[in-house]
Amino acid sequence: MFPRSTLLHSVVWPFRCGEVVTQWYNILMAVSTLQELADGVCIAYNDAIAEELRGARANRGFKDSGEVSFQLMNQRISELLIPLHLPQLLYTVPSPKKDLSKNRILGTSGGACRDFLGSNPPCSVAEGMAPLRYATASDVVEALALDPVMKFFTASLAPQKVTGSTTWASVLGEAARAAQHSFTVPSALSPYSDVASSRSAGKAAAAGLSDASAFYMQHRSCLWTIRGVAAHTNGIRELRHLMADSASSPFPMTSLFVSPAEEWRATPSYTRPDHIATLYGPTPMVGESLADAAGRAEELLNVGAFVHHFERYGVSKVELRDAAAVLYDTAAAYHL
Numbered sequence: 001m002f003p004r005s006t007l008l009h010s011v012v013w014p015f016r017c018g019e020v021v022t023q024w025y026n027i028l029m030a031v032s033t034l035q036e037l038a039d040g041v042c043i044a045y046n047d048a049i050a051e052e053l054r055g056a057r058a059n060r061g062f063k064d065s066g067e068v069s070f071q072l073m074n075q076r077i078s079e080l081l082i083p084l085h086l087p088q089l090l091y092t093v094p095s096p097k098k099d100l101s102k103n104r105i106l107g108t109s110g111g112a113c114r115d116f117l118g119s120n121p122p123c124s125v126a127e128g129m130a131p132l133r134y135a136t137a138s139d140v141v142e143a144l145a146l147d148p149v150m151k152f153f154t155a156s157l158a159p160q161k162v163t164g165s166t167t168w169a170s171v172l173g174e175a176a177r178a179a180q181h182s183f184t185v186p187s188a189l190s191p192y193s194d195v196a197s198s199r200s201a202g203k204a205a206a207a208g209l210s211d212a213s214a215f216y217m218q219h220r221s222c223l224w225t226i227r228g229v230a231a232h233t234n235g236i237r238e239l240r241h242l243m244a245d246s247a248s249s250p251f252p253m254t255s256l257f258v259s260p261a262e263e264w265r266a267t268p269s270y271t272r273p274d275h276i277a278t279l280y281g282p283t284p285m286v287g288e289s290l291a292d293a294a295g296r297a298e299e300l301l302n303v304g305a306f307v308h309h310f311e312r313y314g315v316s317k318v319e320l321r322d323a324a325a326v327l328y329d330t331a332a333a334y335h336l
Contacts, residue, residue, distance in 0.1 A: 084280075089257065091130075096244035252279075
């Protein structure tokens, strides 16, 4: 994380099918170890990314609904991780405020400002909003992983489809809808939503994983990062307007990062939108996938499948069962 070059751990969850059986043992060991050692872990799900790209195939996704492009998937995953490692300015969470100006509706930017931390020109910040300092990895951990049991979080990008020009109103509105959906529905954005796993159903029910209402926004963190043209002026103003419209319910934000850069360098192979919002948070999808992985691994352990392979490298069956218990405990924490 700039400026200290400290990287959080990132984990790419394997496809639900098509991988070797031992992937579930690998998940047990990796996740249980990261739970103990890492400060924060961002998880990207291969199935979820693939499904998202299939939905966007009209412009930059897959041409065939059954197609898988690792290049496109890696590109999308990198887009989700970029804001955690680029320079970002830390802001206090904005207070809700209506913005009735025509600029908000028309999407005009009013130009970009540079070096505003030092010179502080009039156009550099939205009214009543100024950056506190550059964000560090500690700010990410504070926003997302203070609970020692809940170190795992996922990310969501808006806009998902690039169809032309964008405005802060449309992009932030899409991000807010994604946040509300992801944080209140356990199957939202989940690669496991359409095929329920009977293997972990009993464990999940015992851990209270079936009650989505318990996972309520006001008790969880959601880090927003906004990047693009006039992010620290029009972007923040539109965000405050959006928060004012949602005043009747808890708004999904506990931290705000804003990029100091407002101009993109276009490349022949990739064109990014002028306005981007990326959200990070410990969604119910994390608990669901951890419980499913623990259940699948436990089923293999019960019949001794491939245990000899891991014992050859010093990992006993008891250690694998202990790791499964860690995953169940972690999954339960995401639904308390």
